[in-house]
Amino acid sequence: MRTITVRQAIQEALREEMRRDENVFLMGEDIAYYGSAYGVTKGFVDEFGEKRVKDTPISETAIIGAATGAALGGLRPIPEIMSINFALQALDQVVNHSAKLSYMFGGQMKVPMVMRTPAGWSQLSATHSQTLELLFAYIPGLKVVMPSTPYDHKGLLKSAIRDDDPVIFIEHALIYGAKGEVPEEEYLVPIGKSVVRRPGKDVTVVAYSRMAMLAMEAANDLAAEGIDVEVIDLRTLRPLDMEPVIESVKKTNRVVIAEEGWKTYGIGAEVQSRIYEEAFDYIDAPVRRVAGVEVPAPYNKHLEMAAYPHKANIVAAIREVLK
Amino acid sequence: MVDKQLALEWYRKMALIRRFEEKCAEGYAYAKIGGFLHLYIGQEAVAVGAIGALNDDDDIVTHYRDHGHAIARGLDTNALMAELYGKATGCSKGRGGSMHFADASKHFWGGYALVGAHLPLAVGLAMASQYKGENRLAMAIFGDGSTNNGGFHESLNMAAVFKLPVIFLIENNLYSMGVALHRDSSISDLYKRAASYGIHGEAFDGMDVQAAYEATKRAVEHVRAGNGPVLLEAKTYRFRGHSMADPEMYRSKEEVEFWKQKDPITTWKARCVEAGIATAAEFDEMEAAANREAEESVKFADESPEPELSTLCDYIYANPIGQTEYQPV
Numbered sequence A: 001m002r003t004i005t006v007r008q009a010i011q012e013a014l015r016e017e018m019r020r021d022e023n024v025f026l027m028g029e030d031i032a033y034y035g036s037a038y039g040v041t042k043g044f045v046d047e048f049g050e051k052r053v054k055d056t057p058i059s060e061t062a063i064i065g066a067a068t069g070a071a072l073g074g075l076r077p078i079p080e081i082m083s084i085n086f087a088l089q090a091l092d093q094v095v096n097h098s099a100k101l102s103y104m105f106g107g108q109m110k111v112p113m114v115m116r117t118p119a120g121w122s123q124l125s126a127t128h129s130q131t132l133e134l135l136f137a138y139i140p141g142l143k144v145v146m147p148s149t150p151y152d153h154k155g156l157l158k159s160a161i162r163d164d165d166p167v168i169f170i171e172h173a174l175i176y177g178a179k180g181e182v183p184e185e186e187y188l189v190p191i192g193k194s195v196v197r198r199p200g201k202d203v204t205v206v207a208y209s210r211m212a213m214l215a216m217e218a219a220n221d222l223a224a225e226g227i228d229v230e231v232i233d234l235r236t237l238r239p240l241d242m243e244p245v246i247e248s249v250k251k252t253n254r255v256v257i258a259e260e261g262w263k264t265y266g267i268g269a270e271v272q273s274r275i276y277e278e279a280f281d282y283i284d285a286p287v288r289r290v291a292g293v294e295v296p297a298p299y300n301k302h303l304e305m306a307a308y309p310h311k312a313n314i315v316a317a318i319r320e321v322l323k
Numbered sequence B: 001m002v003d004k005q006l007a008l009e010w011y012r013k014m015a016l017i018r019r020f021e022e023k024c025a026e027g028y029a030y031a032k033i034g035g036f037l038h039l040y041i042g043q044e045a046v047a048v049g050a051i052g053a054l055n056d057d058d059d060i061v062t063h064y065r066d067h068g069h070a071i072a073r074g075l076d077t078n079a080l081m082a083e084l085y086g087k088a089t090g091c092s093k094g095r096g097g098s099m100h101f102a103d104a105s106k107h108f109w110g111g112y113a114l115v116g117a118h119l120p121l122a123v124g125l126a127m128a129s130q131y132k133g134e135n136r137l138a139m140a141i142f143g144d145g146s147t148n149n150g151g152f153h154e155s156l157n158m159a160a161v162f163k164l165p166v167i168f169l170i171e172n173n174l175y176s177m178g179v180a181l182h183r184d185s186s187i188s189d190l191y192k193r194a195a196s197y198g199i200h201g202e203a204f205d206g207m208d209v210q211a212a213y214e215a216t217k218r219a220v221e222h223v224r225a226g227n228g229p230v231l232l233e234a235k236t237y238r239f240r241g242h243s244m245a246d247p248e249m250y251r252s253k254e255e256v257e258f259w260k261q262k263d264p265i266t267t268w269k270a271r272c273v274e275a276g277i278a279t280a281a282e283f284d285e286m287e288a289a290a291n292r293e294a295e296e297s298v299k300f301a302d303e304s305p306e307p308e309l310s311t312l313c314d315y316i317y318a319n320p321i322g323q324t325e326y327q328p329v
């Protein structure tokens, strides 16, 4: 099968869905002639024109609010927020409007919108490097997706665009260039389904996005030592599909949860407590969490590397739970 | 002058809003209605005149002080009162309450409770209309306080940049809660803020239904001709407190009395009778019809069923995934 990058997978999903449905359009800062901050929408304005690839003012509130309104008006907007950090200026719209309209008005409205936004870090310092998916995953009414492989990026984005609810689609800037197999033919990946990325019998690693990729690398390294790691990629953070995790825990009895965000109140905290609620009797060692250091992101390269978790941290945690 | 039928219909609608809201105040006193209740009494001419100048399929989004706008758009008063009573038959099935009236089938896209935050929704609705090549415009209705919020500025700029068919209608009732206009706004003629965005702005007497209608008609023509958005400012006043919880320490009785002399309902009737457009008896008939309708809405709301607890988690998603039924905690 051919291999393509995460960035190309996203581009293919957008292009295919825009060709398929006239009502799908892109809007955001610098997405037309600049081609978007991370180059994802490069060339789109040439194929689809300004009507469907709209450069907007730097107005995060209005971008997401207008996308929500356009969705009410029967379109399928895909607003891009240049960085998840800037989404804080759109949080009111997402949380108080996009997520609420269906419920608050008794089911008479729907908001088929996909907010795409990159997360990640690379010496961008405190306000440009935050891991904020949790803020969205906390909110009923939203669907929150954060894939790892190119295959999932493409299939989940296509599902998100066809979905009738607001979907927050979070990309990780550090894996835009990561490659993986993606078929030529059309396919969808369902929202709300975790996946066993690699079966194993000794220990379960639960992760998503970049950390799921690192978990796979860690598992491959440890296989050489005869340690058989099962990797589960959550892919969707809301609704959270715990079934494969619980199944896995019942088999391996040992768990590591890996995320980039701050540990306190994090995604890992939620996954861990669900494991204790639903599979307490199957746990043979305390669940270990790999997470970011609880500090605003520093600029200095060495400090920054120390602030985020890496493959070595996952490996160490696996060894710990196997002791 | 306006024709007789229109004059009577405006009167009926303004009276209906007034009677309906007097019933709301009663229902609140009897604890049939809970939460925040912001009455529109005093401002009726704005809703009836401005919304009356729109087509029925023009999109409306408004704020939490939404009863008057909903009634002016022709939402079913039974469903509105039932919403206030939290009943299953309410326009938002008891999920929204006073601040969140809506009827999507009537292009009334809801009342919103975050000051200034709903303006971008109107921008988006107008974007959809423009995208599809339709003739619909969107109207966003909001208070003077909203014009100090970022959502206002982002929306006016974006609508102007894209030349979108939006009418931004400020209901300047001189107060945001207890803060007088001159204490929170850099200028008092708020329509002049249009100049910052290179769009047309205009103020009208918000106590005069005909002025509201005519100013909005001009704005509608301007917007539908593809000239981009318009900022309208109604100079108006609310006779009651900000909400039912307001002890009104921030303004004088004399000031309120001064504005009550401009009551949009009684002055309209007096003007029309004097001009011979219709007789006092004909107006009284309209008023009686409004009374009946308001009373019936209370009866309907009272007799309607509560929503079933088993429906608590309905409607969170249009397309639910996985377990979403209500499980008692």
Ligand SMILES: Cc1ncc(C[n+]2csc(CCOP(=O)(O)OP(=O)(O)O)c2C)c(N)n1
Pocket (backbone or CB within 6 Å): B065, B113, B114, B115, B116, B142, B143, B144, B145, B146, B147, B171, B173, B175, B176, B177, B242
């Ligand atoms: C973002 C936000 N901030 C504060 C409030 C609390 N609040 C509700 S109404 C209001 C005053 C708004 O005044 P104005 O916009 O003039 O409208 P009016 O109530 O006079 O119709 C305030 C401060 C809110 N609902 N939303």
